[in-house]
Amino acid sequence: MPRQTLSQHPALQRMLAGFKGFRALYYEQRPERIKDLMEGSQRPEVLLIACSDSRVDPAIVTNAEPGELFIVRNVANLVPPYQPDDGYHGTSAAIEYAVTALKVAHVVVLGHSNCGGIQALAAHLDGHQVDGQFVGPWIRQLEGCRCASETTGDSTADATRLEQCAILNSLDNLMTFPFIAERVKDGTLTLNGWWFDMTEARLWGATPEHRTFQVLTD
Template identity: 50%
Template sequence: MPFSSQPSEPIRQLLAGIRAFRARYYERRPDSMRQLVTEGQHPEVLLIGCSDSRVDPALLTMAEPGELFVVRNVANLVPPYQPDGSYHGTSAAVEYAVRSLQVSEIIVLGHAQCGGIRGLIRLRAGQKSEDDFVSPWVSIAASALDPYVGPEGSEQARADAERLQQTPAIIERAAVRASVENLMTFPFVRERVEAGTLNIHGWWFDLESGEMWAINPATRLFQPVE
């Protein structure tokens, strides 16, 4: 059996955190949680973030329970609309947030030092990968590399990839922009954006400085958020 009778230190810390959460929200502020139970969730924001343990959307934004509908995946990617009957976890979350919860804001949140984006850069340079799922997944953002990296496996691609591994922020941001563009391939997203009932935002968080950058709608370029 894969279960242990004695919890490890990481599990004990998590259990302590659950007890603290229960004390804060169920004992000191029971009305707010009771409302979420009886009335259901009504978040206004869908946040698509990375699975990276250093960039937790709720911690980063100081959001309260019920304020964010969050989907996290490797490299915070949104695939294009592709209703082919296969398993599409991120697309399902987008559909549920927009159609069922009727969120008014969608944020794609990227970040510095993203391992998924570094892996994408290595793939473009022709480095082989032995993983089963990560490489096909991050290839969703392959087009984000086109302005910055040569053809796959070429000498130029290897030289460009070596340079970008040192300063990958430009690709991390380009991947966020690609995901924003992919969101617009979902008919129910585009319909609401064009109707003015849904806004899409592209954000990038600098782990080193703590600064948040966002896409300027007018220029389509990232700039620091004041």
């Protein structure tokens, strides 16, 4: 089959052109920056759990280089609670691998404003049905979280509170994983919740102990 028919669509061609640029600039122009990394093993210091939202790409938003961030992305950057059965737990598997095999030193849960998943949750809390056989159960993980019952009627403020509360809920769920609680206790792992205000271009942060979000960047 002719190669061009494999990926002839403009959006895919654009990705392939981007790959050619990446190859030229990283492999050809400055191989010293990535050669050992690409031929050896990864040693990221950070596990980042982010939303799948196309506007909040962690590598773009933090100007990361290859090798720096081990990244899980799902709808609304959720961490489910520890549930060691035989099910397929994609997020938990990635967390386990990052913490126990790669021994990252930091976990960052990165949420954001204007999150579609959280908007679906808000609608659900208002009595509307969430569309989706999978999105529904996934997002309803949050219905028990503390702030879910507090609404002010100001939809933007409510959304922000829910988004930040969901981040804290993920941090709390991380602490239910024994291998995480243990490392946090002995000081070899930190847990961080960050919220990206996409309109104001600011990052806010909290931790399991300091649960009020504060601006991290002036």
